[in-house]
Amino acid sequence: MNLYMDKKELKKRCKNPKFCIACFRVRRHVKVDEHHVCLDCRKGSTGMPRRLRAITLKNGKTYFVDDRLRELRNIHNPCDRIDFEDLRLHKIDLLNW
Ligand SMILES: [Zn+2]
Numbered sequence: 001m002n003l004y005m006d007k008k009e010l011k012k013r014c015k016n017p018k019f020c021i022a023c024f025r026v027r028r029h030v031k032v033d034e035h036h037v038c039l040d041c042r043k044g045s046t047g048m049p050r051r052l053r054a055i056t057l058k059n060g061k062t063y064f065v066d067d068r069l070r071e072l073r074n075i076h077n078p079c080d081r082i083d084f085e086d087l088r089l090h091k092i093d094l095l096n097w
Helices: 007-014 039-043 084-090
Strands: 053-056 062-066 071-074 081-083
Touching: 071 084, 081 084
Parallel strands: none
Antiparallel strands: 053 062, 062 071, 071 081
16 A cells, blocks of 8 residues: 655645545545545545554654544544644644655
8 A cells, every 4th residue: 555655746646636635545536525535534434444544744743644533643642633624724734745
């Protein structure tokens, strides 16, 4: 699986309205809403891998990417959560690209 595509690629993909920020894929055949979340991720598709990805933000903290709850969760502190929506709207500069 291509979990860690390079940063340029990721940035480029985010300009694509069909790119899902939750599963980090371009969903050509699945509806992607204005929040960059595809229908599969909205519904919590059974086809989604259960193992959570981890990403490190520019603040140096590492978070699990929880597609089902649509949030980032600090691997050391479960109370430290960032909603995908919040990330996209207010903390996009924290993404390490
Ligand atoms: Zn998705």
